[in-house]
Amino acid sequence: MHTVFAFITGPGLLWAGLLFGIIFGMLLHRGGVTDYNVIVNQFLFRDFTVLKVMLTAIVVGGVGIFILHGHQLANFHIKSATMLAVALGALLFGIGMVIYGYCPGTGIAAIGTGKLDALAGFFGMIAGAGAYAMSYDWIAANILPVADLGKMRLPQLVGGPEGVWYAGLALMALVVFALVNRFHRHPIGCCTQG
Amino acid sequence: MISPASLSTIKTHRWNPYLVGALIGVLSILTFSLADKPIGISTGIAQAAGACAVPVMGAESVAANTYWAKKAVPAWDYGSLFVVGSFLGALISSLMSRSFKMETVPTVWREQFGPSVAKRLIAAFLGGVVIIFGARLADGCTSGHGISGSLQLAVSSWTFFLVMFASGIATAFVMFRRRRA
Numbered sequence: 001m002h003t004v005f006a007f008i009t010g011p012g013l014l015w016a017g018l019l020f021g022i023i024f025g026m027l028l029h030r031g032g033v034t035d036y037n038v039i040v041n042q043f044l045f046r047d048f049t050v051l052k053v054m055l056t057a058i059v060v061g062g063v064g065i066f067i068l069h070g071h072q073l074a075n076f077h078i079k080s081a082t083m084l085a086v087a088l089g090a091l092l093f094g095i096g097m098v099i100y101g102y103c104p105g106t107g108i109a110a111i112g113t114g115k116l117d118a119l120a121g122f123f124g125m126i127a128g129a130g131a132y133a134m135s136y137d138w139i140a141a142n143i144l145p146v147a148d149l150g151k152m153r154l155p156q157l158v159g160g161p162e163g164v165w166y167a168g169l170a171l172m173a174l175v176v177f178a179l180v181n182r183f184h185r186h187p188i189g190c191c192t193q194g
Numbered sequence: 195m196i197s198p199a200s201l202s203t204i205k206t207h208r209w210n211p212y213l214v215g216a217l218i219g220v221l222s223i224l225t226f227s228l229a230d231k232p233i234g235i236s237t238g239i240a241q242a243a244g245a246c247a248v249p250v251m252g253a254e255s256v257a258a259n260t261y262w263a264k265k266a267v268p269a270w271d272y273g274s275l276f277v278v279g280s281f282l283g284a285l286i287s288s289l290m291s292r293s294f295k296m297e298t299v300p301t302v303w304r305e306q307f308g309p310s311v312a313k314r315l316i317a318a319f320l321g322g323v324v325i326i327f328g329a330r331l332a333d334g335c336t337s338g339h340g341i342s343g344s345l346q347l348a349v350s351s352w353t354f355f356l357v358m359f360a361s362g363i364a365t366a367f368v369m370f371r372r373r374r375a
Contacts, residue, residue, distance in 0.1 A: 002230075003227065003230060005227045005228055006227065006228060006229065006230040007228065008228050008229040008230075013229060013231070013271070013272040014270060014271065014272065014275050015275075016225075016228070016229045016231075016272060017229075017231075017271070017272035017273065017274070017275035017276040017279065018275040018276070018278060018279040018282075019279065020221065020224070020225050020229070020233070020276060020279065021275060021276035021277060021278060021279020021280045021281075021282070021283060022279040022280070022282050022283035022286065023221055023279075023283060024218070024221060024233060024276070024279065024280050024283060024337075025279060025280035025281060025282060025283025025284040025285075025286075025287065026283040026284065026286065026287040027214050027217050027218050027221065027283075028280070028283075028284060029283070029284040029287040029288055029291075029293075030207075030208065030209040030214055030287060030291075031208075031209065031211055031214035031215070031218075032207075032208045032211065034284055034288075035300075036300035036302065036303065037300055037301050037302045040300075040302050040303075040366060040370070041302065043359075043362040043363050043365070043366035043367075044366050044367070044370055045363075049211045052211040052212055052215060053211045053212075053214050053215040053218065054215065054336070054340055054341060054344075055215065056211070056212045056214075056215025056216050056218075056219065057215040057216070057218035057219040057222065057341050057345070058219070058341060058344045058345045059219065059345075060215070060216045060218075060219025060220060060223075061218070061219035061220070061221075061222035061223055061341065061342075061345040062219075062344070062345035062346070062347070064219065064220070064222070064223035065222065065223060065226050065227075065345060065346065068223065068226065068227055073227055074223075074226045074227045074230075075226070075230055076346050077226075077231075077232045077342070077346070078343070078346055078348045078350070079333050079334055079338070079339065079343055079348055079350045079351065080333065080350060081348070081349040081350040081353065082333070082350070083350075083353065085331050085332060085333070086331075086332045086333070086339075086350050086353050086354050086357075087353060087357050088328075088331055088332075089327075089328045089329065089330070089331030089332025089333070089354070090328065090332050090353065090354040090355075090356075090357035090358040090361060091328070091357055091358075091361045092324050092325070092327055092328030092331065092361075093324075093325055093328030093329055093332060093335065093354075093358045093361070093362075094328075094357070094358045094359065094360065094361025094362035094363075094364070094365060095324055095325075095328075095361055095362070095365045096321045096322070096323070096324030096325025096326070096327075096328055097321070097325055097336075097358070097362050097365075098321075098362050098365040098366045098369060099317055099318075099320060099321030099324065099325075099365070099369070100317075100318055100321025100322050100324075100325050101300060101303065101318065101321065103235075103325065103335055103336040103337075103340075104235045104236045104239055104325065104326060104329055104335045104336070104337070105235035105280060105335065105336060105337045106336070107322070108235065108239075108277055108280045108281050108284075109280050109281065109283065109284035110284065111281055111284075112280075112281045112282065112283070112284030112285035112286075112287075112288060113284050113285070113287075113288040113293065113294055113295070114288065114294050114295050114296040114297060115296075115297055115298075115300075116296065116297065116298040116315070117297075117298050117299070117300065117303075117314050117315060117318040118318070120314075120315040120316075120318040120319045120322070121318040121319060121321055121322030121325075122239075122322060123319060123322065124318065124319035124320060124321065124322025124323040124326070125239050125243075125322040125323070125325065125326035126239070126242060126243045126246050127243075127319075127322075127323050128243075128322060128323035128324065128325070128326035128327045128330075129236075129239055129240040129242075129243035129244075129266075129326045129327075129330060130243045130246070130247055131323070131327060132240065132261065132326070132327050132330040132331065133240065133243065133244065133247070133259050133261040133262055133266070134259070136259070136260055136261035136265070137260055139331065140260070143331070149349060151348075152348070152349040152350070153346065153347045153348055153349060154347040154348075154349055154352065155347060157349050165347055166347075169347075177212075
């Protein structure tokens with residue numbers, strides 16, 4: 001469905017992609033998540049920056065798009081819940097993220113801040129994406145169809161009004177932030193050096 | 195001449211993580227409403243892989259590959275330019291804040307695995323292979339699933355978010371367990 005505000009189309013989308021990407025890269029750097037130490041320390045519960053950035057983005061973006069969608073001003077873009085593929089992919093992703101020390105987006109941004117290990121990982125990602133493309137026909141035939149729920153959203157799967165889901169999401173984020181700030185203390189000298 | 199005080203925010207390397215998260219949320223609202231696109235990175239990397247495969251295996255073989263023909267077409271479009279933009283944005287931001295620094299072995303890695311450059315580069319390369327294979331299998335990464343999908347309450351994305359964190363925590367505690375004296 002075409003939405004009223006979606007005036008960026010055609011060749012303009014190229015510039016929009018570049019511009020939005022620049023803003024995204026700046027924000028990743030300012031948030032500190034282009035730093036290997038910040039990312040790995042999240043998984044070791046020594047630094048909660050990654051979780052704070054992600055959950056705040058999810059709540060603010062989620063409520064905004066919920067409201068826009070309610071007024072037909074934004075479309076949802078839901079990825080298929082191909083449950084076996086998503087679970088296996090996420091399992092590999094978590095392993096890869098800790099070894100690489102970045103995720104694909106923060107890795108690209110970290111290259112921009114001068115991190116050469118992030119660049120080595122980029123070459124790895126090019127190789128890995130090539131391997132996936134080569135395996136795609138087999139995966140599409142054998143993995144993707146297993147437990148495929150389609151473009152499913154939580155309110156459809158579980159039930160309940162949309163508004164309650166988003167209120168619950170915001171509440172959950174606030175509880176997580178309160179717990180993190182209550183129980184987590186930065187060890188002196190930890191987590192700040194680049 | 196701009197006074198140093200007015201530049202202080204630009205020059206402060208790290209901003210409050212809640213502020214940055216909120217701004218990424220606002221950016222999502224803009225990309226959805228103005229361009230009808232979510233934020234995502236890993237498809238763009240798969241497109242770049244397709245472009246890199248052209249000189250290796252030939253344009254015809256790349257065009258004949260189902261994935262590169264249908265899912266991640268190697269071309270300049272919104273998604274691939276978003277990846278280029280992310281690199282440029284971080285470059286600009288780190289230069290403005292004077293925090294751009296060439297570095298190969300990060301602190302936390304060095305404390306556990308030593309100062310070897312080769313060891314770190316090989317691990318980063320292999321980690322990159324695994325992470326992008328996982329991202330493509332799951333059809334999204336920390337951006338496409340973790341942020342864009344989660345904020346739409348997608349079942350696929352919350353599954354990804356929870357499994358990815360659990361897997362990362364387990365991996366981190368195995369890799370970075372304290373060495374016994």
